Amino acid sequence: MAKTILITGCSSGIGYDAAHGLAKAGWKVFATCRREEDCARLRAEGLTSFVLDVADPSSIEAGFNEALARGRGRLDALYNNAAFACPGAVEDLPAGALREIFETNLFGLHDLTTRAIKVMRAQGSGRILQCSSVLGLVGIRWRGAYVATKFALEGLTDVLRLEMRDTPVRIITINPGPIPSKIRVNSIPHFERWIDWRASARRAQYESSLLKRLYEPSGKKDAFELPPAAVTAAILRALEAENPKSHYYVTGATHLASWIRRLAPPRLRDWLLAKG
Known part of the structure; x- marks a missing residue:
């Protein structure tokens, strides 16, 4: 029987490519999405797909x-x-916006993780891969909510990895950098729901910077950008390595961010990140 993997957030981007790439590599992939119409599209493409909304505990239970x-x-x-972003200045983020993004980006993920651990302990093997980000290593302006969830995920996963060393379950973090996806477009409804930028003390900065990025993308490719297939390749290495690494960095930006985080003095780090 082919090895099985459950993937969340497969409607587009990294999850979509991973589902198809792992299926081609011989894995039995359960490619889940939040909406049934996306699952139907994936099933038409030959994947096994069903609904799993990581923001809904009952959907998590049913999907798992x-x-x-x-x-x-x-x-x-x-x-x-699965994850989403809610762009905006930290001082303009209502607590409700943070609760909502943590529900998907951390709490739902944790629910699935603990369920998987029980199964993997009983069967004597298993690997859990957490999709963090370059923004789980360093923070940049306008991304505070997303950065907070990824920093939290990094810490929670690091501790889990230490605690699981005496078990047959391997815990691995994947850190993508700039990858083409729909995260910008998908973040717009969250921005419009939660961020009252017109009343913000930073209104002029929103108008000159963030609004243009959200609504008028330049179309220029990021200097470090790689296709989603680069993440899929890292996932396959993490799944198939006899002794997988704790972190798999994807794109030069992520390797650079790791260096900045570990070696740059705080003032230099802030200067470098402010320029970005």
């Missing part, structure tokens, strides 16, 4: 149980990919 049923009680790997 569906994966177990389709895998005959076995789950070899979990790739927690």
Whole structure:
């Protein structure tokens, strides 16, 4: 029987490419999405897909149980990919915006992780891959909410990895950098719901910077940008390595961010990140 992997957030971008790439590599992929119409599209493309909304505890339970049923009680790997962004200055973020983004980017992910650990302990093996980001290593302006969830994920995953050293379950973090996806477009409804930029003390900065990035993208490729397939390749290495690394950095930007975080003095780090 082919090894099984449950992937969240497969409607587009990294999750979509990973689902197709791992299926081609021989994995039995359970490609989940938040909306049934996206699942139907993936099924038409030959994938096994069903609904799993990581912001809904009942959907998490149902989706996880569906994966177990389709895998005959076995789950070899979990790739927690689903996430969204809510751009805006930190001083303009209502607490409700943070609660909402943490529900998806951390709490739902944690729920799935703990469920998977129980199964993997019982079967004697398994790997859990958490999709962090270059923004789990360093923070940049306008991304405070997203950065907060990824920093939290990095810390939670680091501790989990230490605690699971005496088990057959391997815990791995994937850190993509600039990858083409729909995260910008998908962040617009969250921005419009939560950020009252017109009343902000930074209104002029919104108008000259963030609004243009959100609504009038230049179309220019980031200097460090790689396609989603680069992340899929890292996922496959993490799944198939006999002794996987704790972190897999994807794109030069992520390697640079790791260097800045570890070696640059705080003042230099802030100067470098402010310029970005």
